[in-house]
Amino acid sequence: MRVFERLKAAAGDDWRSYTEHRFVAGLGDGTLPAAAFRTYLVQDYLFLIQFARAYALAVFKGRTLADMRSAHRGVSAILDVEMDLHVKLCAAWGLSPEMLEATPEARATTAYTRFVIDTGLRGDLLDLHVALSPCVIGYAEIARRLAAAPAGSAPENPYREWIAEYAGDAYQDVAASAIAKLDDLGAYSLTERRFEGLTAIFAQACRLEADFWQMGLDESR
Numbered sequence: 001m002r003v004f005e006r007l008k009a010a011a012g013d014d015w016r017s018y019t020e021h022r023f024v025a026g027l028g029d030g031t032l033p034a035a036a037f038r039t040y041l042v043q044d045y046l047f048l049i050q051f052a053r054a055y056a057l058a059v060f061k062g063r064t065l066a067d068m069r070s071a072h073r074g075v076s077a078i079l080d081v082e083m084d085l086h087v088k089l090c091a092a093w094g095l096s097p098e099m100l101e102a103t104p105e106a107r108a109t110t111a112y113t114r115f116v117i118d119t120g121l122r123g124d125l126l127d128l129h130v131a132l133s134p135c136v137i138g139y140a141e142i143a144r145r146l147a148a149a150p151a152g153s154a155p156e157n158p159y160r161e162w163i164a165e166y167a168g169d170a171y172q173d174v175a176a177s178a179i180a181k182l183d184d185l186g187a188y189s190l191t192e193r194r195f196e197g198l199t200a201i202f203a204q205a206c207r208l209e210a211d212f213w214q215m216g217l218d219e220s221r
């Protein structure tokens with residue numbers, strides 16, 4: 001079984017609480033309150049800045065040039081592609097870059113991003129890629145599922161662009177590379193004894209993703 005599938009199976013309920021969160025259901029059927037989505041968009045901009053720093057650690061921790069180059073592509077996918085699309089989406093929702101940058105981080109944003117950075121600083125490249133993976137791969141899986149349902153691409157769904165962005169080929173390719181990277185690193189340094197510790201990292205990142213959705217709902221009330 002692929003390393004990512006093993007981690008998902010081991011994290012069980014934490015994976016489901018993240019990928020099947022009420023916020024996600026609201027994106028899928030278009031019933032998510034607009035204020036919750038705006039809160040989420042602003043915090044996600046701040047999240048992506050910190051997440052790029054976390055990904056950049058993978059360049060530093062690379063064992064080989066191939067590791068460093070693939071991590072560099074990951075950083076570029078965030079800074080040059082995902083953030084660009086994000087700023088365009090924010091503009092369509094009336095959120096300017098000035099407003100995004102002037103907003104302080106919510107606790108959920110700080111907690112999640114600093115957990116990933118700390119995991120990368122303390123551990124090795126496999127620890128770091130495991131901590132990054134619920135974010136990178138989880139959104140690809142969520143968006144694929146939402147896009148496959150008629151409500152996910154219905155013209156009246158205000159979140160169809162968000163869904164299409166993450167269900168699109170460019171993001172799906174980024175997620176496929178992240179899955180392959182886990183297999184590559186796993187073949188080199190994953191032992192049965194180590195798997196428990198990696199599952200703890202993965203499950204904590206899933207819980208922090210669920211908290212991030214919840215922050216969108218709670219802080220927009």
Ligand SMILES: Cc1ncc(CN)c(N)n1
Nearest residue numbers: 044047135136139209212
């Ligand atoms: C919180 C969060 N998690 C994941 C992603 C997808 N890279 C994101 N943009 N924001």
